[in-house]
Amino acid sequence: MSDFSFLSFLLLPSLGLAVASLGTMVGLGGGFILVPILLFVYPDAPPSIISSISLTVVFLNASSATLSNLRARRIDMKTAGLMAIGTVPTAILGAIVAGRVSRDHFELFMGIMLILGAIYVLWRSAKAAAFMGRTDHQPNREIHERRGPMHQFYVNTLMAGFISPIGAFISSFFGIGGGVVNVPALTFILKIPSRLVAPTNLMILTFSSSSGLITRIISGDYSEGWRRAGLLGLGALIGAQIGIYFSTRVNQRVFLIILAFSMALVGVRQIIAGI
Numbered sequence: 001m002s003d004f005s006f007l008s009f010l011l012l013p014s015l016g017l018a019v020a021s022l023g024t025m026v027g028l029g030g031g032f033i034l035v036p037i038l039l040f041v042y043p044d045a046p047p048s049i050i051s052s053i054s055l056t057v058v059f060l061n062a063s064s065a066t067l068s069n070l071r072a073r074r075i076d077m078k079t080a081g082l083m084a085i086g087t088v089p090t091a092i093l094g095a096i097v098a099g100r101v102s103r104d105h106f107e108l109f110m111g112i113m114l115i116l117g118a119i120y121v122l123w124r125s126a127k128a129a130a131f132m133g134r135t136d137h138q139p140n141r142e143i144h145e146r147r148g149p150m151h152q153f154y155v156n157t158l159m160a161g162f163i164s165p166i167g168a169f170i171s172s173f174f175g176i177g178g179g180v181v182n183v184p185a186l187t188f189i190l191k192i193p194s195r196l197v198a199p200t201n202l203m204i205l206t207f208s209s210s211s212g213l214i215t216r217i218i219s220g221d222y223s224e225g226w227r228r229a230g231l232l233g234l235g236a237l238i239g240a241q242i243g244i245y246f247s248t249r250v251n252q253r254v255f256l257i258i259l260a261f262s263m264a265l266v267g268v269r270q271i272i273a274g275i
Contacts, residue, residue, distance in 0.1 A: 016235025017242070021141045023177070024243025025197065026259065030236065031058045031176030032117055036266045038263055039107060039273075047106035048099040048221040051175030052213070056229035057236045059209035062202045064240035067198035076192055076200045083182070084207035088167035090199040091211035094172030099221050108274025110174060114267030119178045122260040126253075143196065160190055164204065168199050174266040177205050185239045186249030198247065 015037070023030025031054045038050045069075050098106075137154040144150040163185040182201045185190045191198060216222045239253025 008228065009231065011158070013230035013235035016232035018055055018235075019057065020064075020236035020239025021230075021243040021246070022201045022259070023058075023061060023179075024065050024255065025200070025247045026121070026179075026183075026203070029063050029144060030239075031055065031174065032114065032180060032234070032263065033169075035110060035174060035176050036114065036270060039270065044100075045103075047103060047227070048103055049215065049225045051095075051098050051107075051173065052216045052222050052226045053229040053232065054175030054218070055172065055209050055212050055224075056173065057232045058171070058205060059213060061207060061236040062177070062205035065199070065244055066203045066206055066235045068241060068244050069202065070198075071146065072148070073143065074148070074166070074196055074199040075094040076141055076155070076196050077203075079155050079157075079160055079186075079190065079192065080200050080203040082157055083164035083167075083204050086161055086164035087171075087178075087204065087208040088211045090169040091172040091208045092167040092215045094169040094174075095221070096211045096219070097214075098173045098175075099219060104274045106274070109269045111221035111270030111272075111274060113176070113180065113188065114270060115265045118260040118263035118267060119237035120180065120184050121256050121263065123195060138214045145195070148195065151196060153191065153193055155190050155192065163189065164208075167204070168208040168211070171205065172215070175212075178208050179205065180208050187269040197256045 015034075017032040019037075022033055026191035026260045032053045032055055035050060038045070038053060042050065056259075066075070134192075136150070137156075140153050141155055142150065142152050163182065164178075170176070170181055172179035179201050179207040182204055183197055186197045186201060187194065213222070
């Protein structure tokens with residue numbers, strides 16, 4: 001990955017913008033789109049570099065989106081803070097493990113993750129609304145959006161603490177963001193209102209992705225690929241804001257169905273490449 005052309009200088013920010021826009025719209029961070037692209041474009045790069053580049057984009061994307069969501073008051077701060085505490089140890093572990101797996105195994109695991117993610121996205125497009133608001137407990141959260149409704153709901157804090165380490169490991173290992181675990185958990189297990197799920201997850205991702213990145217910098221895995229990560233990240237900062245804007249203006253059901261089938265096709269390709 002040492003070669004760096006002028007064409008890369010032009011194309012990488014655009015790719016970062018597109019990935020961040022799509023990732024923010026569904027609250028998954030964008031890495032699940034970017035990693036398969038990087039694996040295809042850089043066939044000789046080790047998994048540690050691929051996931052490091054992607055994790056940088058996830059961090060910048062999540063940070064940019066979180067700033068806007070904080071102003072809009074769409075984040076469950078208590079749940080995000082609680083889950084962030086559990087992300088640091090397993091994010092560090094995920095970064096260490098990623099540096100020790102082969103490229104073939106990484107591609108195989110990535111393909112499996114994409115197919116599982118596609119199944120979830122397809123399920124979410126059909127079933128998410130049916131799960132909202134089902135609880136036998138008194139609300140322990142109250143959030144009033146700046147220009148939106150008030151939300152009163154109950155969150156099992158113990159369950160939230162158990163969920164976050166899993167998402168953080170996946171986020172750091174694959175560089176895709178832990179949204180593939182956190183978003184289903186926030187939606188179906190913790191039953192957080194749908195308008196708050198993606199913003200809350202993106203804030204959690206700022207902690208898990210930064211922990212993974214710091215570990216990679218200390219271990220030396222970030223010594224190569226940082227220029228690409230920077231250019232992709234520049235696009236991601238803008239793309240996150242675009243994704244927030246369109247997240248409430250597109251037909252989510254149609255968008256999620258298209259996304260699910262795309263993820264499944266890419267997942268099959270990654271599994272074949274990894275076998």
